[in-house]
Amino acid sequence: DTEVTQTPKHLVMGMTNKKSLKCEQHMGHRAMYWYKQKAKKPPELMFVYSYEKLSINESVPSRFSPECPNSSLLNLHLHALQPEDSALYLCASSQDLGRFRKRGTNTEAFFGQGTRLTVV
Amino acid sequence: DAKTTQPPSMDCAEGRAANLPCNHSTISGNEYVYWYRQIHSQGPQYIIHGLKNNETNEMASLIITEDRKSSTLILPHATLRDTAVYYCIVSVNAGNNRKLIWGLGTSLAVNP
Numbered sequence: 001d002t003e004v005t006q007t008p009k010h011l012v013m014g015m016t017n018k019k020s021l022k023c024e025q026h027m028g029h030r031a032m033y034w035y036k037q038k039a040k041k042p043p044e045l046m047f048v049y050s051y052e053k054l055s056i057n058e059s060v061p062s063r064f065s066p067e068c069p070n071s072s073l074l075n076l077h078l079h080a081l082q083p084e085d086s087a088l089y090l091c092a093s094s095q096d097l098g099r100f101r102k103r104g105t106n107t108e109a110f111f112g113q114g115t116r117l118t119v120v
Numbered sequence: 121d122a123k124t125t126q127p128p129s130m131d132c133a134e135g136r137a138a139n140l141p142c143n144h145s146t147i148s149g150n151e152y153v154y155w156y157r158q159i160h161s162q163g164p165q166y167i168i169h170g171l172k173n174n175e176t177n178e179m180a181s182l183i184i185t186e187d188r189k190s191s192t193l194i195l196p197h198a199t200l201r202d203t204a205v206y207y208c209i210v211s212v213n214a215g216n217n218r219k220l221i222w223g224l225g226t227s228l229a230v231n232p
Contacts, residue, residue: 004163031218042207042222043164048214056214090163094218108154109220111163 006091006112014120015081021115023074023091031055032074033109034066035090043090049074081119088114123147123210124223131229132202138195140226142208145189153184154209154220155193157202164207167193198230 004025013019023032030051035043048056049068063085065077074091094109125143132138144153154169168175168182170191175182181194195202205225212219 042225045219048219050215056219092163108166108169110166113163 004091004093004110004112006089006115008115009113010116010118012118012120013078013081015083017081018077018079020078021076021089021091021117023076023112024072025093025110026072027093027110028071029093029095029110030071031094032068033092033094034074034076035092035111037088037090037114047076078117081117083119086117086119088116090114123151123212123221124208126206126208126223126226128224129227129229131231132195132198134200134230134232135197138193138198138202138228138230140193140195140206140208140228141190142193142223143190144208144210147188147210148212149188150213152211153182153188153191154211155180155182155206156209157204157206158225159201159204167206169211198228200230200232202228203230204228 004023007022011019032049034046036046037043045058046060047066052068052071063080067075067077091112092109123144123146152169152171155167156164157167158164168177168180170182170184172184174184182191184191205227207225208223210221212221
């Protein structure tokens, strides 16, 4: 199983709503990522979790709240979003670099198909 | 702080080789070059990566210059399904993890 599964595929929410995006992988990867992608732009890193701990927060506004309940799941909780937050939200996973650093091994990140979010 | 530069678009005839260039003149010695592609409305897909040596897998070949300041992704026999945006990426270490610094991508159109 080399899939990263994201739900829902599409989401429309109002600016006062609270919603959550979900991501799941069963590859035994210990690093998981959230990216945001606007149209015709490359993905932008938001958060990185390593061994279920938040490792990187790229100065993301607090209206985005990540959560990693276990090594297979990653959530992104959304609250009081703005229309400009409308984008494709991508989840990815990879083997954690730290375990392989001495061997110089790099492994690829596997991406989900994304959640298309529209804030109205 | 873009680390890679790519042409915004390219065309290729079906069945011919597609050669996608990338400049990464500020790359550091321990930073890898990765290539991903993204077909419309899908998640990015890993293609290949390398550090110094040329690499080949079932999808593509990666040619890295000796000074590591540029590289070329080669799709040996492009098909219509290879139409996608191809991203050249530098992978940098960030603590116990790895950050991908994405270029702006090359939109490759494979024509019949």
